[in-house]
Amino acid sequence: MRVDVAFTPGEEAAAHVGIVVDVIRATSSIAQALASGYERVLCCAEIEEARLLRAELGDEAVVGGERQAVVVEGFDVGASPREFAEAPKAKTLILTTTNGTRAILTAASRCDVVLLGSLLNVSAVARAARRAGGDVAIICSGFQGAFALDDAYCAGRIVEALGGERSDAAIAAAVVSAAWPDPLQGLNARTYGPPGLEADIEFCAQVDLLDVAPVLSRMIGTAAEIRSEQ
Amino acid sequence: MRVDVAFTPGEEAAAHVGIVVDVIRATSSIAQALASGYERVLCCAEIEEARLLRAELGDEAVVGGERQAVVVEGFDVGASPREFAEAPKAKTLILTTTNGTRAILTAASRCDVVLLGSLLNVSAVARAARRAGGDVAIICSGFQGAFALDDAYCAGRIVEALGGERSDAAIAAAVVSAAWPDPLQGLNARTYGPPGLEADIEFCAQVDLLDVAPVLSRMIGTAAEIRSEQ
Numbered sequence: 001m002r003v004d005v006a007f008t009p010g011e012e013a014a015a016h017v018g019i020v021v022d023v024i025r026a027t028s029s030i031a032q033a034l035a036s037g038y039e040r041v042l043c044c045a046e047i048e049e050a051r052l053l054r055a056e057l058g059d060e061a062v063v064g065g066e067r068q069a070v071v072v073e074g075f076d077v078g079a080s081p082r083e084f085a086e087a088p089k090a091k092t093l094i095l096t097t098t099n100g101t102r103a104i105l106t107a108a109s110r111c112d113v114v115l116l117g118s119l120l121n122v123s124a125v126a127r128a129a130r131r132a133g134g135d136v137a138i139i140c141s142g143f144q145g146a147f148a149l150d151d152a153y154c155a156g157r158i159v160e161a162l163g164g165e166r167s168d169a170a171i172a173a174a175v176v177s178a179a180w181p182d183p184l185q186g187l188n189a190r191t192y193g194p195p196g197l198e199a200d201i202e203f204c205a206q207v208d209l210l211d212v213a214p215v216l217s218r219m220i221g222t223a224a225e226i227r228s229e230q
Numbered sequence: 231m232r233v234d235v236a237f238t239p240g241e242e243a244a245a246h247v248g249i250v251v252d253v254i255r256a257t258s259s260i261a262q263a264l265a266s267g268y269e270r271v272l273c274c275a276e277i278e279e280a281r282l283l284r285a286e287l288g289d290e291a292v293v294g295g296e297r298q299a300v301v302v303e304g305f306d307v308g309a310s311p312r313e314f315a316e317a318p319k320a321k322t323l324i325l326t327t328t329n330g331t332r333a334i335l336t337a338a339s340r341c342d343v344v345l346l347g348s349l350l351n352v353s354a355v356a357r358a359a360r361r362a363g364g365d366v367a368i369i370c371s372g373f374q375g376a377f378a379l380d381d382a383y384c385a386g387r388i389v390e391a392l393g394g395e396r397s398d399a400a401i402a403a404a405v406v407s408a409a410w411p412d413p414l415q416g417l418n419a420r421t422y423g424p425p426g427l428e429a430d431i432e433f434c435a436q437v438d439l440l441d442v443a444p445v446l447s448r449m450i451g452t453a454a455e456i457r458s459e460q
Binding site: 005007008010011012013143145146147148149152166167168169171172175176178179189190191192 | 235238240242243375378405419420
């Protein structure tokens, strides 16, 4: 198994298995929602698309999303993983995110199997990737097209958990994660992002809290349907 | 001064000052040639372009280049920095490279001042960047569009020499360089490239051997004219 890392979705990493990382907060929130019992998460890039899906599905679904850390008007919940740690409020969670969703769509165009990784589920996602067989590309969502240290940090943790033969970028990601043995310090080493996420970052820094491997099951329009890998 | 790093030319890093890094071997060879007394290096992406320039300039110039570590037929020299360590054979060195030249052209499109960095001239290029003032983007040539560990390693050394405020990618580059205190081990940590470069890599691993800061002076057609920054 060869393991590669794309630090931004713009890089051309491709492999049989793609693992998308948007550790603060899309992939952490999705892992938590599925672990808590949501049957699926529909991941949308646009607010309007999420609104339309919510209207179509009615009370079968709740819709979550924030922009600049403020809950979108008319939405049921925000996008914090802590909001999804309790019993599910419906069968389906519709979640709108920007960087994370874009990376999922990129991965879907290049990889046969698309898993979602975060610190919360490092071991579970590595196990699922090994089960799927073949080479692995870890695709970091990054921030506005650029390198994001928190995603690179999480990618390095997944590289370590996977084993296998490493590309240059995979070696670098492992070096980055080794530089911060404390995962909270690793996430906080990033330089970007709005204030007010401190409690969420602390939550997202919990390694292997969850035994769930979210996997892209299909596209519904432009929304990515994510379920638990069985 | 804000310091950013693009690990591949495809990333959109832009700043007043760009420092291009292609440590094995374009930027190392150019630094060595200028330090040895060549007045300028004309850096071309294509072999045919280099041939035409050589024909035009006659004995004022020598032309160097390799493909897969073999000297191009009809060329005067290869592309090894060790070949340029002796007295210059002409006023002008025409050099054809692939990744490095592409990165220089990318930097020229985004930055006002374009310097060329390598381990051979870390301190000199950092001094020149500070003298030019403003923010700095270190643009790694990478390998075939992807992350290359040797360039990231060198970028991290330049980040350390520059000081200033670091982007996420600049923090990561510094972490990568700190992981290999021995620069030869840092360069050899890369996973790609043809065999037969061992002596060149050892040469390129010498930190601050040269007190020269190569700078893009102008474009001549599609060739980048590089001179010593005064």
